[in-house]
Amino acid sequence: MAPPKPAPDQQTKKLQVYLTPVLLRAILLLLLSDTIVPQSIIKTLPGFPGDLPFELETGYIGVGERDEVQLFYYFLESERNPRDDPLILWMAGGPGCSSLFSFFYEIGPLKFNFTLNPSNSGESKPTLELNPYSWTKVANIIFIDQPAGSGFSYAKKWEAYNSSDTRSASLTYDFLRKWLVDHPNFLNNPLYICGISYIGIVVPIVVQEIYNGNEAGKEPRMKIKGYILFNPLTNRNSDINSRIPYAHRVALLSDELYESAKSNCQGVYIAVDPDNRLCASDLEVVNECVEKIYFDQILEPICLTTISKPNLLRSYRSSLEENPIDIIWSLPRLSEPWCRDNTYKAAAVWANDKAVQNALHIREGTIREWVRCNKSIQYSFGLSETVSYTFNVPSSVDYHRNLTNKKCRALIAREMDTFFKSDRRK
Template sequence: MMMSTVTNSQLLRARLFSMASRFLLLLLIVPAALLCSPAAAAPDEHLVTGLPGFHGAFPSKHYSGYVTVDERSERSLFYYLILSERDPAADPVVVWLNGGPGCSSFDGFVYGNGPFNFEPGSTLGGLPKLKLNPYSWSMVSNIMYLDSPAGVGMSYSLNKSDYTTGDLKTAADAHKFLLKWFELYPEFQSNPFYISGESYAGVYIPTITDEVVKGIDKGVMPRINFKGYLIGNPATDVDYDFNSFVPFAHGMGLISTDMYEDVKSACRGTFFGSVDNSCQEKIDRVHWELKDLNKYNILAPCYHRPEIQEIEFINSSLPLSFRRLGETERPFPVRKRMAGRSWPLRVALKNGHVPMWPGLGGRSLPCTSDELATAWLDDEDVRVAIHAKSKSLIGSWELYTARIDFTHDTGTMVTYHKKFTALGYRVLIYSGDHDLCVPYPGTEAWVKSLGYQVVDGWRPWYLGDQVAGYTQGYDYNLTFLTIKGAGHAVPEYKPKEALAFYSRWLAGEKF
């Protein structure tokens, strides 16, 4: 009897041991299976463990790589993510877009609000040296730099017909990217999500927001926890953006009062669009007089020689004839130069099709140096480190590319802003107040045109005890902000002030 009892106990223990062993084995197998699933594998595969030119430890984790938005053509968009140095699990996720169309968001990464400051290498043309940027936007948020559309920066497609694109296709692809990206990073699906950028991102961001909001309304999964957007010196509406050019030039002391009054009289207060020849000639005279200025920041030097500026002025688009100063015989064919960071704004928004600057025979960006970024991003060791395709497959990195054939196929963005503010999304429109490309008075005017009640009247905002700019707040979570002394790319020219307003706005603090 006793022997039988012992035997049964042994059998029971054996069964329990077998069940426990299976359970433990299951615990080991399931995590392994999860690690092999797309949701968990991509972040580890995309982890950046070091970067050529930088020595030391990153303050937070970095990830980069591709997300394919079309399997048939392998149309893939490249991103670089820096986790927040404060609290990645709770801080917002913010995507950054540079303009163009055709400008890589590594422009912002290298020269603006990215994690590093880039310095020349020890030899001419050598690999740049990287140091931590004390004003990186990763100080207070998870920030991701996205090259969009395919053909820009490190993003690519094996089907070159994909490089014929426009606003709507770019927005649709960006939305596909975001949905797949949040699948790869499910831990961020509950974080507040914002979209940010500058220049032609004034078109990118509202159109992408439209896709995101429609997806939310339709219940598309994963659900994006979208909260709003912020845009610097945004291309928005031709009437507002470009009618402010001549008055702004006069207000900043760039043209004489006599010249201004002459143009104003001939143009009857309208400085862009359907104007007669007499008016257009005087407007182009203003452009000619200002051709050697750095249009992106009138306080900053122009990187290229004036002779180069003149060549680019002549070789750009929209021909118009008038006589060169001191020339009495033949007309001089002058063409309107570009008026926006990395894109011929006036041509794009007026005619639809956007001519790329490199294709016009000039440098990629007048007055702009891209040597440090190009030297770093064209280095094959850097490409391996950030998981980007080699030059042999996708070509050299370009700050502003001529690979794409882009059409501006939407209209004014004012209606988009009205829609999203009315829905309750938070919106910050900010302007460097020394930008001649998209002058702040035009931006201020269209913001006011939305018709919302002013809840925080025009006043200075401060960094320490110094005035950093001016701001005005409206109903429906809409804020307009200027940054004193900044140009078109605010984080590049005023990094400390940029981090200040960025962190305050994300936190919902009053400026």
């Protein structure tokens, strides 16, 4: 029989009690950080003269089983006070749209210079200039391409490209945990999760995951304060159905047509009974009334021709989320009036330039072509899934409701121009 082990003295006991949680936390953080790929600090970018006057970092973080999903990000420190200013995680819509678009056209520190290079359409390399309205003036921002197949993000196996609303949210939460482990200086910054368009479904789920993780004691704890959504999809049925009343309120539809459609369709304008001919006839007239309206900015002109005419009720996808290969572009000329969509070609030209990809430290061979939105993922009304994405959360309302029980701020804005500034040529 083995002799009994001697009892540890009081000092040893105290040391064991103190070290156990510390060691466990250290081991957890080590495991989380083991798969983080070293980031790259970007000093210059093609198209911008001289050194960048702000801190830009790019990198990949592996998430999912065996890190098979590699999510690409752009991180910019606040130009005011990086230590104390909020930390924002920004996600684009689609799903499957690249956050690089938001970087250049919405809230980032750079934009394409259409004064110096009016076309910026492919005849010459796009040029860049500073955006005086950048959110980086007051906040640290992580722009993330998610899920795999968006922007420069990719998966190591084809099966890992399959995603859904809940899986996208879960992997985004894992991404944020690993990113914060690798950037511990930002653990105490107020954290906000932000996004636009379809991501209105996913963002509240991510926020809920963060609160759940904090309450479960997961490390690192995040100083979550709230979330911000712009023109978000909230409920796939009611959001689309509300387009008819909205079009009437902004005078795109006459009172007579609206009242007729409302009566004949009984206020339900999607999944209409094919035998209801009066309703179908009214909706056909509705689409004729708005087919030349630019859905994203109704006071601006359409300056492109799509393969199919816009349909107010059929597709949630906006012209912001079209891929260049699906558009018949007419080259802009100085004599033509300014139109927003002609400016969007610059992003694809710039992002597909090999010099740009080298500057951003994009892994060679991981993508065939950068596109603004990946159509194998992107949502179109009426679908339950695409080739690579399952839309398994029909509404984010319950998540919003649950978050009202937390100390969580929320801003949901329907008018982008209230927050985003963009140049307009007269």
